Amino acid sequence: MQEITIIGKRDVLDLVHLRSFVSIAQLSSFTLASQKLGLRQSTVSQHLQRLEQVLGRRLLDRDTHGVRLTADGEALLPHARQLLSLERQTASLFEAAQPRGRLRLGISEDLVSGQLPALLQDFIADYPAVELHLTVALSRDLADMQDKGDLDLVFAKRRLGDRRGEAILREQLVWLTADPDAVLATPILPLIVFPPPSLMRTLLMEALERAGHPWRIVCSCQSLSGLTAAARAGMGVLVQPRNLAPSGLRELPPSALPTIEDVEFVLVASPRADRNTIAAFTHLVRERLANGLRPVR
Template sequence: MLDLVQLRSFLAIQQTGSFTRAAENLGLGQSTVSQHIQKLEAALDRRLIFRDTHRLGLTPDGEVLAGHARAMLAIDAQVFDLFAANKLRGQLRLGVSEDFATSRLTAVLEDFTRAYPSVDLQLTVALSGVLYEMQDLGEIDLVFAKRRLGDQRGRLVYREPLIWLARDPLQLTAQSAPLPLIAFPPPSITRKLALEALDASRIPWRIVCTCGSLSGLTAAARAGMGVLVQPRSMAPAGLKEIPRDILPPLEDVEFVLVPRNGADQALITALSDEIFSKVGGSLEIS
Protein backbone atom coordinates (compact mmCIF):
# COMPACT_ATOMS: atom_id res chain seq x y z
CA MET A 1 0.00 0.00 0.00
CA LEU A 2 1.36 3.38 -1.00
CA ASP A 3 2.00 5.96 1.71
CA LEU A 4 0.21 9.25 1.05
CA VAL A 5 2.85 11.22 2.95
CA GLN A 6 5.53 9.82 0.68
CA LEU A 7 3.41 10.61 -2.38
CA ARG A 8 3.00 14.16 -1.16
CA SER A 9 6.77 14.55 -0.94
CA PHE A 10 7.15 13.00 -4.38
CA LEU A 11 4.75 15.50 -5.98
CA ALA A 12 6.37 18.40 -4.13
CA ILE A 13 9.69 17.46 -5.71
CA GLN A 14 8.07 17.27 -9.14
CA GLN A 15 6.51 20.71 -8.69
CA THR A 16 9.57 22.48 -7.30
CA GLY A 17 12.33 20.57 -9.10
CA SER A 18 14.31 20.52 -5.87
CA PHE A 19 14.54 18.41 -2.71
CA THR A 20 15.39 21.54 -0.75
CA ARG A 21 12.43 23.60 -1.94
CA ALA A 22 10.08 20.62 -1.61
CA ALA A 23 11.15 20.19 2.02
CA GLU A 24 10.62 23.89 2.71
CA ASN A 25 7.13 23.84 1.17
CA LEU A 26 6.17 20.80 3.22
CA GLY A 27 7.73 22.06 6.43
CA LEU A 28 9.99 19.02 6.61
CA GLY A 29 13.70 18.41 6.73
CA GLN A 30 15.45 17.61 3.47
CA SER A 31 16.64 14.29 4.86
CA THR A 32 13.04 13.35 5.65
CA VAL A 33 11.92 14.07 2.10
CA SER A 34 14.85 12.01 0.76
CA GLN A 35 13.80 9.11 2.97
CA HIS A 36 10.25 9.35 1.65
CA ILE A 37 11.47 8.99 -1.92
CA GLN A 38 13.77 6.12 -1.02
CA LYS A 39 10.94 4.22 0.67
CA LEU A 40 8.59 4.93 -2.20
CA GLU A 41 11.06 3.67 -4.78
CA ALA A 42 11.73 0.59 -2.67
CA ALA A 43 8.01 -0.15 -2.32
CA LEU A 44 7.48 0.06 -6.08
CA ASP A 45 10.86 -1.37 -7.03
CA ARG A 46 11.22 1.43 -9.55
CA ARG A 47 13.44 4.44 -9.90
CA LEU A 48 11.17 7.47 -9.86
CA ILE A 49 13.55 10.44 -9.86
CA PHE A 50 16.78 10.99 -11.78
CA ARG A 51 19.44 13.44 -10.65
CA ASP A 52 22.59 14.65 -12.30
CA THR A 53 24.82 17.67 -11.89
CA HIS A 54 22.56 19.87 -13.96
CA ARG A 55 18.96 19.00 -13.20
CA LEU A 56 16.43 16.83 -11.40
CA GLY A 57 13.37 15.25 -12.98
CA LEU A 58 11.04 12.28 -13.11
CA THR A 59 11.84 9.01 -14.81
CA PRO A 60 9.20 7.50 -17.14
CA ASP A 61 7.96 5.42 -14.20
CA GLY A 62 7.88 8.58 -12.11
CA GLU A 63 5.75 10.34 -14.75
CA VAL A 64 3.28 7.45 -14.65
CA LEU A 65 3.13 7.57 -10.87
CA ALA A 66 2.61 11.33 -10.76
CA GLY A 67 -0.83 11.18 -12.34
CA HIS A 68 -2.00 8.45 -10.00
CA ALA A 69 -0.47 10.21 -7.01
CA ARG A 70 -2.40 13.41 -7.73
CA ALA A 71 -5.63 11.43 -8.04
CA MET A 72 -5.00 9.60 -4.75
CA LEU A 73 -4.25 12.80 -2.88
CA ALA A 74 -7.32 14.47 -4.37
CA ILE A 75 -9.52 11.62 -3.13
CA ASP A 76 -7.85 11.85 0.27
CA ALA A 77 -8.66 15.57 0.44
CA GLN A 78 -12.25 15.01 -0.64
CA VAL A 79 -12.81 12.34 2.01
CA PHE A 80 -11.23 14.52 4.67
CA ASP A 81 -13.39 17.50 3.70
CA LEU A 82 -16.49 15.32 3.64
CA PHE A 83 -16.03 14.05 7.16
CA ALA A 84 -14.85 17.41 8.43
CA ALA A 85 -18.07 18.98 7.14
CA ASN A 86 -20.17 16.15 8.47
CA LYS A 87 -19.25 16.44 12.12
CA LEU A 88 -22.76 17.70 12.72
CA ARG A 89 -25.04 15.00 14.04
CA GLY A 90 -28.17 14.69 16.11
CA GLN A 91 -31.86 15.35 15.52
CA LEU A 92 -33.43 18.51 14.17
CA ARG A 93 -37.20 19.01 14.17
CA LEU A 94 -38.17 21.19 11.21
CA GLY A 95 -41.62 22.67 10.69
CA VAL A 96 -42.49 23.90 7.19
CA SER A 97 -45.63 25.64 5.98
CA GLU A 98 -47.87 23.61 3.70
CA ASP A 99 -47.42 25.79 0.61
CA PHE A 100 -43.61 25.82 0.78
CA ALA A 101 -43.49 22.05 1.24
CA THR A 102 -45.23 21.49 -2.08
CA SER A 103 -43.05 23.90 -4.04
CA ARG A 104 -39.43 24.35 -2.95
CA LEU A 105 -38.76 22.01 -0.06
CA THR A 106 -37.34 19.14 -2.12
CA ALA A 107 -34.22 21.04 -3.21
CA VAL A 108 -33.50 22.16 0.36
CA LEU A 109 -33.80 18.65 1.80
CA GLU A 110 -31.77 17.05 -0.97
CA ASP A 111 -28.72 19.26 -0.49
CA PHE A 112 -28.94 19.37 3.30
CA THR A 113 -29.09 15.58 3.73
CA ARG A 114 -26.23 15.16 1.28
CA ALA A 115 -24.07 17.63 3.20
CA TYR A 116 -25.03 16.37 6.67
CA PRO A 117 -25.92 12.66 6.45
CA SER A 118 -25.51 12.17 10.21
CA VAL A 119 -28.32 14.60 11.05
CA ASP A 120 -31.74 13.03 11.59
CA LEU A 121 -34.42 15.37 10.28
CA GLN A 122 -37.92 15.18 11.72
CA LEU A 123 -40.24 17.04 9.36
CA THR A 124 -43.64 18.50 10.19
CA VAL A 125 -45.76 20.10 7.46
CA ALA A 126 -48.68 22.20 8.65
CA LEU A 127 -50.23 25.65 8.60
CA SER A 128 -47.95 28.46 9.74
CA GLY A 129 -50.10 29.21 12.77
CA VAL A 130 -50.10 25.57 13.82
CA LEU A 131 -46.33 25.38 13.49
CA TYR A 132 -45.86 28.40 15.74
CA GLU A 133 -48.15 26.84 18.33
CA MET A 134 -46.19 23.58 18.21
CA GLN A 135 -42.92 25.47 18.59
CA ASP A 136 -44.28 27.32 21.63
CA LEU A 137 -44.89 23.87 23.14
CA GLY A 138 -41.27 22.86 22.45
CA GLU A 139 -42.20 20.38 19.71
CA ILE A 140 -40.34 22.02 16.79
CA ASP A 141 -36.76 23.35 16.70
CA LEU A 142 -36.91 25.45 13.52
CA VAL A 143 -39.98 26.84 11.77
CA PHE A 144 -39.97 28.07 8.19
CA ALA A 145 -43.34 29.66 7.62
CA LYS A 146 -45.29 32.81 6.80
CA ARG A 147 -45.86 35.89 8.91
CA ARG A 148 -47.88 39.02 8.35
CA LEU A 149 -46.25 42.34 7.53
CA GLY A 150 -45.30 44.12 10.73
CA ASP A 151 -44.85 40.89 12.68
CA GLN A 152 -41.35 40.83 14.20
CA ARG A 153 -41.23 37.07 14.72
CA GLY A 154 -38.19 35.32 13.21
CA ARG A 155 -35.63 36.21 10.57
CA LEU A 156 -36.90 37.39 7.19
CA VAL A 157 -36.00 35.16 4.24
CA TYR A 158 -38.14 36.71 1.52
CA ARG A 159 -41.42 38.48 0.86
CA GLU A 160 -43.96 38.04 -1.89
CA PRO A 161 -47.55 38.92 -2.79
CA LEU A 162 -50.63 36.82 -2.32
CA ILE A 163 -52.92 36.41 -5.33
CA TRP A 164 -56.46 35.25 -6.03
CA LEU A 165 -56.63 32.10 -8.16
CA ALA A 166 -59.37 30.18 -9.94
CA ARG A 167 -59.78 27.67 -12.76
CA ASP A 168 -61.86 30.14 -14.78
CA PRO A 169 -61.59 33.56 -13.12
CA LEU A 170 -63.99 35.49 -15.35
CA GLN A 171 -66.74 32.89 -15.22
CA LEU A 172 -66.39 32.41 -11.46
CA THR A 173 -66.36 36.08 -10.49
CA ALA A 174 -69.27 36.85 -12.83
CA GLN A 175 -71.52 34.68 -10.71
CA SER A 176 -73.87 36.27 -8.22
CA ALA A 177 -72.63 36.87 -4.68
CA PRO A 178 -71.44 35.56 -2.32
CA LEU A 179 -67.93 34.81 -3.61
CA PRO A 180 -67.10 31.10 -3.14
CA LEU A 181 -63.82 30.65 -1.26
CA ILE A 182 -61.55 27.63 -0.91
CA ALA A 183 -59.36 28.03 2.17
CA PHE A 184 -57.22 26.48 4.84
CA PRO A 185 -58.89 26.23 8.25
CA PRO A 186 -57.97 28.70 11.02
CA PRO A 187 -55.36 29.80 12.06
CA SER A 188 -54.35 30.16 8.39
CA ILE A 189 -52.67 33.48 7.59
CA THR A 190 -53.75 33.44 3.93
CA ARG A 191 -57.35 32.74 4.95
CA LYS A 192 -57.37 35.65 7.41
CA LEU A 193 -55.87 38.07 4.89
CA ALA A 194 -58.36 37.02 2.21
CA LEU A 195 -61.35 37.53 4.51
CA GLU A 196 -60.04 40.90 5.72
CA ALA A 197 -59.61 42.11 2.13
CA LEU A 198 -63.12 41.03 1.14
CA ASP A 199 -64.73 42.49 4.25
CA ALA A 200 -62.88 45.80 3.76
CA SER A 201 -64.27 45.97 0.20
CA ARG A 202 -67.72 44.84 1.38
CA ILE A 203 -67.71 41.81 -0.89
CA PRO A 204 -69.89 38.99 0.48
CA TRP A 205 -68.26 35.59 0.65
CA ARG A 206 -68.79 32.02 1.80
CA ILE A 207 -66.37 29.17 2.42
CA VAL A 208 -67.28 26.33 0.05
CA CYS A 209 -64.32 24.06 0.85
CA THR A 210 -61.92 23.84 3.80
CA CYS A 211 -58.90 21.54 3.91
CA GLY A 212 -55.61 21.47 5.81
CA SER A 213 -53.79 20.10 2.77
CA LEU A 214 -52.82 22.28 -0.19
CA SER A 215 -53.29 19.32 -2.52
CA GLY A 216 -56.91 19.07 -1.38
CA LEU A 217 -57.51 22.80 -1.84
CA THR A 218 -55.88 22.68 -5.26
CA ALA A 219 -58.13 19.80 -6.34
CA ALA A 220 -61.18 21.79 -5.29
CA ALA A 221 -60.02 24.89 -7.15
CA ARG A 222 -59.22 22.88 -10.28
CA ALA A 223 -62.73 21.45 -10.08
CA GLY A 224 -64.05 25.00 -10.37
CA MET A 225 -65.54 25.12 -6.88
CA GLY A 226 -64.21 28.55 -5.96
CA VAL A 227 -61.36 30.99 -5.41
CA LEU A 228 -58.06 30.07 -3.76
CA VAL A 229 -55.42 32.41 -2.29
CA GLN A 230 -51.73 31.53 -2.55
CA PRO A 231 -48.30 33.23 -2.75
CA ARG A 232 -47.65 34.04 -6.41
CA SER A 233 -44.55 31.85 -6.79
CA MET A 234 -46.45 28.90 -5.31
CA ALA A 235 -49.53 29.10 -7.50
CA PRO A 236 -50.59 25.55 -8.43
CA ALA A 237 -50.63 24.55 -12.08
CA GLY A 238 -54.04 24.63 -13.73
CA LEU A 239 -55.17 27.80 -11.95
CA LYS A 240 -55.16 31.37 -13.27
CA GLU A 241 -54.61 34.62 -11.44
CA ILE A 242 -57.72 36.74 -11.11
CA PRO A 243 -57.17 40.28 -12.50
CA ARG A 244 -56.63 42.97 -9.90
CA ASP A 245 -59.63 45.04 -11.01
CA ILE A 246 -62.01 42.20 -10.12
CA LEU A 247 -61.05 41.40 -6.52
CA PRO A 248 -59.32 43.64 -3.94
CA PRO A 249 -55.54 43.55 -3.54
CA LEU A 250 -54.11 41.26 -0.88
CA GLU A 251 -51.41 42.09 1.65
CA ASP A 252 -47.96 40.61 1.01
CA VAL A 253 -46.68 37.85 3.27
CA GLU A 254 -43.17 37.25 4.53
CA PHE A 255 -41.48 33.88 4.86
CA VAL A 256 -39.31 33.69 7.96
CA LEU A 257 -37.08 31.32 9.90
CA VAL A 258 -37.88 31.04 13.61
CA PRO A 259 -35.52 28.99 15.81
CA ARG A 260 -36.58 27.60 19.15
CA ASN A 261 -34.74 28.90 22.18
CA GLY A 262 -32.42 26.19 23.44
CA ALA A 263 -32.23 24.28 20.13
CA ASP A 264 -28.85 23.06 18.83
CA GLN A 265 -27.42 26.25 17.32
CA ALA A 266 -25.04 24.47 14.95
CA LEU A 267 -27.85 22.41 13.42
CA ILE A 268 -30.13 25.45 13.22
CA THR A 269 -27.43 27.47 11.45
CA ALA A 270 -26.62 24.71 8.96
CA LEU A 271 -30.23 24.22 7.88
CA SER A 272 -31.00 27.95 7.92
CA ASP A 273 -28.03 28.60 5.63
CA GLU A 274 -29.28 25.91 3.26
CA ILE A 275 -32.73 27.50 3.08
CA PHE A 276 -31.25 30.95 2.50
CA SER A 277 -29.02 29.61 -0.28
CA LYS A 278 -32.07 28.23 -2.08
CA VAL A 279 -34.74 30.89 -1.57
CA GLY A 280 -33.31 33.79 0.41
CA GLY A 281 -33.07 37.32 -0.89
CA SER A 282 -35.96 37.24 -3.36
CA LEU A 283 -38.23 40.21 -2.83
CA GLU A 284 -41.46 40.49 -4.77
CA ILE A 285 -43.64 43.52 -4.14
CA SER A 286 -47.22 43.45 -5.34
Protein backbone atom coordinates (compact mmCIF):
# COMPACT_ATOMS: atom_id res chain seq x y z
CA MET A 1 0.00 0.00 0.00
CA GLN A 2 1.67 3.20 -1.15
CA GLU A 3 -1.11 5.71 -1.72
CA ILE A 4 -4.29 6.79 0.06
CA THR A 5 -6.97 8.58 -1.95
CA ILE A 6 -8.46 11.72 -0.42
CA ILE A 7 -12.15 12.09 -1.33
CA GLY A 8 -12.84 15.30 -3.15
CA LYS A 9 -9.29 15.71 -4.42
CA ARG A 10 -7.80 14.45 -7.64
CA ASP A 11 -4.39 13.97 -6.00
CA VAL A 12 -3.50 11.28 -3.50
CA LEU A 13 -1.50 11.14 -0.29
CA ASP A 14 1.73 9.23 -0.73
CA LEU A 15 2.81 7.22 2.32
CA VAL A 16 6.45 7.98 1.53
CA HIS A 17 5.69 11.68 1.84
CA LEU A 18 3.73 11.10 5.05
CA ARG A 19 6.65 9.14 6.49
CA SER A 20 9.00 12.07 5.87
CA PHE A 21 6.48 14.48 7.43
CA VAL A 22 6.10 12.34 10.56
CA SER A 23 9.87 11.95 10.94
CA ILE A 24 10.40 15.71 10.69
CA ALA A 25 7.65 16.30 13.25
CA GLN A 26 9.08 13.73 15.67
CA LEU A 27 12.68 14.93 15.44
CA SER A 28 12.03 18.66 14.83
CA SER A 29 14.78 18.57 12.21
CA PHE A 30 15.05 17.97 8.47
CA THR A 31 18.64 16.81 8.96
CA LEU A 32 17.79 14.19 11.59
CA ALA A 33 14.74 13.06 9.63
CA SER A 34 16.85 12.50 6.52
CA GLN A 35 19.41 10.52 8.55
CA LYS A 36 16.69 8.36 10.09
CA LEU A 37 15.10 7.63 6.71
CA GLY A 38 18.39 7.16 4.87
CA LEU A 39 17.51 9.89 2.37
CA ARG A 40 19.09 13.14 1.24
CA GLN A 41 17.83 16.22 3.03
CA SER A 42 16.72 17.70 -0.30
CA THR A 43 14.58 14.60 -0.92
CA VAL A 44 12.88 14.92 2.46
CA SER A 45 12.20 18.60 1.73
CA GLN A 46 10.68 17.65 -1.62
CA HIS A 47 8.42 15.11 0.08
CA LEU A 48 7.11 17.79 2.43
CA GLN A 49 6.59 20.28 -0.39
CA ARG A 50 4.64 17.71 -2.41
CA LEU A 51 2.49 16.83 0.60
CA GLU A 52 1.72 20.50 1.21
CA GLN A 53 0.82 20.92 -2.46
CA VAL A 54 -1.58 17.96 -2.37
CA LEU A 55 -3.31 19.23 0.77
CA GLY A 56 -3.12 22.89 -0.14
CA ARG A 57 -1.98 23.68 3.40
CA ARG A 58 1.28 24.70 5.08
CA LEU A 59 2.28 21.98 7.53
CA LEU A 60 5.58 23.22 8.99
CA ASP A 61 7.19 26.53 9.82
CA ARG A 62 10.98 26.88 9.77
CA ASP A 63 13.02 29.66 11.39
CA THR A 64 16.36 30.15 13.13
CA HIS A 65 15.04 28.34 16.22
CA GLY A 66 14.14 25.15 14.38
CA VAL A 67 11.08 23.44 12.94
CA ARG A 68 7.56 23.52 14.36
CA LEU A 69 4.18 22.29 13.23
CA THR A 70 1.49 24.67 12.03
CA ALA A 71 -2.09 24.19 13.20
CA ASP A 72 -2.75 22.17 10.03
CA GLY A 73 0.38 20.10 10.68
CA GLU A 74 -0.81 19.35 14.22
CA ALA A 75 -4.16 18.26 12.82
CA LEU A 76 -2.56 15.98 10.22
CA LEU A 77 0.04 14.32 12.47
CA PRO A 78 -2.17 11.79 14.35
CA HIS A 79 -3.88 10.75 11.10
CA ALA A 80 -0.53 10.37 9.34
CA ARG A 81 0.74 8.16 12.17
CA GLN A 82 -2.43 6.08 11.95
CA LEU A 83 -2.02 5.55 8.21
CA LEU A 84 1.64 4.56 8.58
CA SER A 85 0.75 2.21 11.42
CA LEU A 86 -1.90 0.58 9.24
CA GLU A 87 0.68 0.12 6.49
CA ARG A 88 3.10 -1.58 8.92
CA GLN A 89 0.37 -3.79 10.35
CA THR A 90 -0.74 -4.82 6.87
CA ALA A 91 2.80 -5.72 5.87
CA SER A 92 3.32 -7.65 9.11
CA LEU A 93 0.37 -9.93 8.33
CA PHE A 94 2.55 -11.64 5.74
CA GLU A 95 5.63 -12.04 7.93
CA ALA A 96 6.41 -15.65 8.78
CA ALA A 97 6.92 -15.02 12.51
CA GLN A 98 4.74 -12.22 13.84
CA PRO A 99 5.50 -11.04 17.42
CA ARG A 100 2.60 -11.86 19.72
CA GLY A 101 1.81 -12.78 23.30
CA ARG A 102 3.03 -11.14 26.50
CA LEU A 103 6.18 -9.02 26.80
CA ARG A 104 7.26 -8.21 30.36
CA LEU A 105 9.50 -5.20 29.78
CA GLY A 106 11.70 -3.55 32.40
CA ILE A 107 12.90 0.01 31.80
CA SER A 108 15.49 1.99 33.74
CA GLU A 109 14.24 5.17 35.46
CA ASP A 110 16.59 7.27 33.31
CA LEU A 111 14.76 6.29 30.12
CA VAL A 112 11.20 7.08 31.22
CA SER A 113 11.25 10.58 29.76
CA GLY A 114 12.63 11.56 26.39
CA GLN A 115 11.94 9.14 23.55
CA LEU A 116 10.38 6.28 25.54
CA PRO A 117 6.70 7.30 25.15
CA ALA A 118 7.01 7.58 21.36
CA LEU A 119 9.00 4.34 21.20
CA LEU A 120 6.33 2.41 23.11
CA GLN A 121 3.61 4.04 21.03
CA ASP A 122 5.27 2.85 17.82
CA PHE A 123 5.85 -0.66 19.18
CA ILE A 124 2.24 -1.11 20.27
CA ALA A 125 0.98 0.28 16.96
CA ASP A 126 3.27 -1.99 14.94
CA TYR A 127 2.57 -5.14 16.95
CA PRO A 128 -0.98 -5.01 18.34
CA ALA A 129 -0.88 -8.75 19.10
CA VAL A 130 1.75 -8.11 21.82
CA GLU A 131 0.47 -7.58 25.38
CA LEU A 132 2.97 -5.21 27.01
CA HIS A 133 3.63 -5.29 30.78
CA LEU A 134 5.91 -2.39 31.79
CA THR A 135 8.05 -2.12 34.93
CA VAL A 136 10.12 0.99 35.73
CA ALA A 137 12.86 0.67 38.36
CA LEU A 138 16.59 1.03 39.02
CA SER A 139 18.85 -1.00 36.73
CA ARG A 140 20.11 -3.32 39.48
CA ASP A 141 16.57 -4.01 40.70
CA LEU A 142 15.49 -4.83 37.14
CA ALA A 143 18.39 -7.28 36.81
CA ASP A 144 17.32 -9.00 40.04
CA MET A 145 13.72 -9.26 38.82
CA GLN A 146 14.89 -10.74 35.52
CA ASP A 147 17.09 -13.28 37.31
CA LYS A 148 14.00 -14.40 39.25
CA GLY A 149 12.10 -14.91 35.98
CA ASP A 150 9.80 -11.87 36.37
CA LEU A 151 10.92 -9.97 33.23
CA ASP A 152 11.42 -11.01 29.61
CA LEU A 153 13.45 -8.00 28.45
CA VAL A 154 15.32 -5.28 30.34
CA PHE A 155 16.46 -1.94 28.93
CA ALA A 156 18.84 -0.50 31.50
CA LYS A 157 22.38 0.65 32.32
CA ARG A 158 25.58 -1.26 32.93
CA ARG A 159 29.07 -0.30 33.99
CA LEU A 160 31.82 -0.23 31.36
CA GLY A 161 33.44 -3.64 31.21
CA ASP A 162 30.32 -5.53 32.29
CA ARG A 163 29.13 -8.18 29.85
CA ARG A 164 25.46 -8.50 30.71
CA GLY A 165 23.22 -7.71 27.73
CA GLU A 166 23.63 -6.20 24.27
CA ALA A 167 25.09 -2.68 24.32
CA ILE A 168 22.89 -0.15 22.51
CA LEU A 169 24.53 3.17 23.36
CA ARG A 170 27.23 4.70 25.53
CA GLU A 171 26.54 7.86 27.47
CA GLN A 172 28.61 10.43 29.34
CA LEU A 173 27.41 11.26 32.85
CA VAL A 174 27.31 14.97 33.71
CA TRP A 175 26.71 17.11 36.80
CA LEU A 176 23.46 19.13 36.63
CA THR A 177 22.03 21.85 38.83
CA ALA A 178 19.68 24.82 38.75
CA ASP A 179 22.36 27.32 39.82
CA PRO A 180 26.00 26.31 39.13
CA ASP A 181 27.50 29.34 40.89
CA ALA A 182 25.60 28.69 44.11
CA VAL A 183 26.53 25.00 44.15
CA LEU A 184 30.21 25.61 43.45
CA ALA A 185 30.36 28.17 46.25
CA THR A 186 29.45 25.55 48.87
CA PRO A 187 32.40 23.86 50.65
CA ILE A 188 30.58 20.51 50.78
CA LEU A 189 28.90 19.36 47.58
CA PRO A 190 25.14 18.73 48.07
CA LEU A 191 24.09 15.56 46.22
CA ILE A 192 20.69 14.53 44.86
CA VAL A 193 20.84 10.78 44.24
CA PHE A 194 18.94 7.56 43.74
CA PRO A 195 19.08 5.20 46.75
CA PRO A 196 21.25 2.06 46.65
CA PRO A 197 21.81 -0.02 44.54
CA SER A 198 21.94 2.83 41.98
CA LEU A 199 24.84 2.50 39.52
CA MET A 200 25.08 6.26 38.99
CA ARG A 201 25.19 6.83 42.75
CA THR A 202 28.12 4.42 42.96
CA LEU A 203 29.98 5.99 40.03
CA LEU A 204 29.61 9.60 41.17
CA MET A 205 30.68 8.79 44.73
CA GLU A 206 33.72 6.90 43.45
CA ALA A 207 34.67 9.95 41.36
CA LEU A 208 34.33 12.30 44.35
CA GLU A 209 36.30 9.96 46.63
CA ARG A 210 39.16 9.68 44.11
CA ALA A 211 39.33 13.48 43.90
CA GLY A 212 39.02 13.94 47.67
CA HIS A 213 36.02 16.22 47.16
CA PRO A 214 33.74 16.47 50.24
CA TRP A 215 30.05 15.72 49.72
CA ARG A 216 26.78 15.15 51.54
CA ILE A 217 23.43 13.72 50.43
CA VAL A 218 20.60 16.26 50.66
CA CYS A 219 17.95 14.27 48.79
CA SER A 220 17.44 10.59 47.92
CA CYS A 221 14.47 9.34 45.91
CA GLN A 222 13.52 6.27 43.83
CA SER A 223 11.84 8.46 41.19
CA LEU A 224 13.70 10.51 38.58
CA SER A 225 10.85 13.02 38.58
CA GLY A 226 11.35 13.50 42.33
CA LEU A 227 15.11 13.96 41.95
CA THR A 228 14.57 16.41 39.08
CA ALA A 229 12.14 18.46 41.19
CA ALA A 230 14.70 18.67 43.99
CA ALA A 231 17.43 19.77 41.56
CA ARG A 232 15.18 22.40 39.96
CA ALA A 233 14.41 23.70 43.46
CA GLY A 234 18.14 24.38 43.92
CA MET A 235 18.80 21.73 46.57
CA GLY A 236 21.99 20.43 44.96
CA VAL A 237 23.51 18.56 42.02
CA LEU A 238 22.04 15.66 40.07
CA VAL A 239 23.97 13.28 37.79
CA GLN A 240 22.34 12.10 34.56
CA PRO A 241 23.41 10.95 31.07
CA ARG A 242 24.06 14.08 29.01
CA ASN A 243 21.54 13.30 26.28
CA LEU A 244 18.86 12.38 28.81
CA ALA A 245 19.33 15.44 31.01
CA PRO A 246 16.01 16.86 32.33
CA SER A 247 15.01 20.33 31.18
CA GLY A 248 15.43 23.27 33.51
CA LEU A 249 18.89 22.24 34.71
CA ARG A 250 22.34 23.48 33.68
CA GLU A 251 25.43 21.35 33.16
CA LEU A 252 28.44 22.24 35.29
CA PRO A 253 31.70 22.97 33.44
CA PRO A 254 33.91 19.86 33.02
CA SER A 255 36.63 21.40 35.21
CA ALA A 256 34.27 22.17 38.09
CA LEU A 257 33.87 18.63 39.42
CA PRO A 258 35.54 15.24 38.84
CA THR A 259 34.82 13.35 35.62
CA ILE A 260 32.48 10.39 36.10
CA GLU A 261 32.90 7.10 34.26
CA ASP A 262 30.60 6.63 31.24
CA VAL A 263 27.76 4.12 31.30
CA GLU A 264 26.29 1.86 28.62
CA PHE A 265 22.61 1.27 28.04
CA VAL A 266 21.87 -2.34 27.20
CA LEU A 267 19.07 -4.69 26.23
CA VAL A 268 19.05 -7.92 28.21
CA ALA A 269 16.77 -10.71 26.98
CA SER A 270 15.75 -13.69 29.07
CA PRO A 271 16.57 -17.10 27.51
CA ARG A 272 12.90 -18.10 27.42
CA ALA A 273 11.63 -14.83 25.92
CA ASP A 274 10.06 -14.93 22.45
CA ARG A 275 12.86 -14.30 19.95
CA ASN A 276 10.67 -12.57 17.38
CA THR A 277 9.27 -10.11 19.92
CA ILE A 278 12.73 -9.34 21.32
CA ALA A 279 14.13 -8.80 17.80
CA ALA A 280 11.27 -6.47 16.89
CA PHE A 281 11.70 -4.33 20.02
CA THR A 282 15.50 -4.25 19.64
CA HIS A 283 15.21 -3.08 16.03
CA LEU A 284 12.84 -0.28 17.04
CA VAL A 285 15.12 0.84 19.91
CA ARG A 286 18.16 1.02 17.64
CA GLU A 287 16.18 2.95 15.02
CA ARG A 288 14.93 5.47 17.60
CA LEU A 289 18.08 6.03 19.62
CA ALA A 290 20.45 6.19 16.68
CA ASN A 291 18.91 9.54 15.78
CA GLY A 292 18.94 11.13 19.23
CA LEU A 293 21.76 9.46 21.16
CA ARG A 294 25.16 8.00 20.35
CA PRO A 295 24.80 4.31 19.45
CA VAL A 296 27.51 1.88 20.49
CA ARG A 297 29.81 1.06 17.55
